[in-house]
Amino acid sequence: MNKTLISLIIPVILLILWAILTTYTGIIPSYLIPSPSAVWTAFVNLLTNGSLITDTLSTLTRVILGFLIAALIAIPLGVIIGWSKLAQNLSNFIIGVLRPIPPIAWIPFAILWFGVGLGSAIFIIFLGSFFPILINTADGVRRTDKVYIESAYTMGASQLQILKKVYLPAALPNIITGLKVGIGIGLMCTVAAEMIGSDNGLGYLILTSTSMLDSASAIVGMLTIGIIGLGFEYFFRRSERKINW
């Protein structure tokens, strides 16, 4: 059987169970979990009034901006940390302490530094994406096989050339893994990011619908985030496969 078909088996079973437990038997009352049809109606409403598209686009913009800024800083920094023992020792402690802090905890500072709105949202997503990219890049550079470095030296390469032509390509698979994890975590931060001063976005949609007890619309927002995440995952997995060595 086709792989795509197999991967759809469980979702379809869950959908059927969901329908049975809500619409057809009412075992689970609608204020706990809305029925599939209610979610469908909410989806059609949000689609036709255009707000789902706007929300998706604004969330995508924030996530991609936060992610790109994170990648732009984390990749060079990761290369330096992986390359230089001194840089690694200097940064070990600070990274160890900063990394476990949930991005949501930064919200007060995000507001102080970037004000209410887009800047803060991007900052929160940046924080989520930054560390996975940094750590995977550093790890990839550090694990570069010594024989590649030495053969480059014996062929006359300079330190800088080795950095560019050996460490960087050798670490590329790890860097892509870091980017994949990074954008995933960035996406997970959207609700937190859109708590501050946003008036659109999928996180905002989830927050406002929940506060108005419109759980069907909240589920539409949740599933949309999930599907975007799946899209990113697919994109990065394809890039990983392009590296065929």
Place this chain on the structure above:
Amino acid sequence: MTIKLNDVSKSFKSQEKELEVVKDINLTVEDGEFLSLLGPSGCGKTTILRMIAGLDFPSKGDLTENGSPVTGPSPGRGFVFQQYSLFPWRNVLDNIAFGPEVRGMEARERYESARNYIEMVGLTGFEDSYPHELSGGMKQRVAIARALANDPEALLMDEPFAALDVQTRHKLQEELVRIWQEEDKTIIFVTHNVDEAVFLADRVVVLSSSPGEIIKTFKIELERLRDRTSTQFIELKKEITDLVGR
């Protein structure tokens, strides 16, 4: 290129203990000579080669190339590693063109030269292949071409054929002799295989194990390509094998 080792010793520190791996090596490798360093594993022969390459440094004594001290790696001393050292993210052509590339040769020129070396090692048609698509023997051919692409005066080879099956190894040995005859390089070839050393080298330097010291040097004057079944070849092999202690 003349390479001179003068009372060279090398010890490594490990957990407070000093381990001497190479001791009092005096050796002159003449320009254009094919020299083999032969010894059991752990005799420090690779360490000697790495010091000549400038990848390691003597703890005592001095090491010179054409009269000047070796201070680090140089494209004039090409190195062929024992394990597969090809860049897996570069195809055959780009692997071979690496040296000329980092030394600033123009793309057209370096690819043209890389193609010549591909032809020399018999890999025409595999320019676009990636290392993982090649067999072990082909990979080592590329490694040799890559080291030659810098047009080094000396080629330092660290058991480059050790991982290959006998037929492939013999084939590559023959080709190496042909390349050496055509290209006029100094070759220092490290091996633990007596047959290989006798087949290839002008001079076989036999080392003892830990610490590695020179026991004896054999000059081999058999004509090339050498016949493995000739009496002289077999006798030489036997004499050296007895010395190495199997």
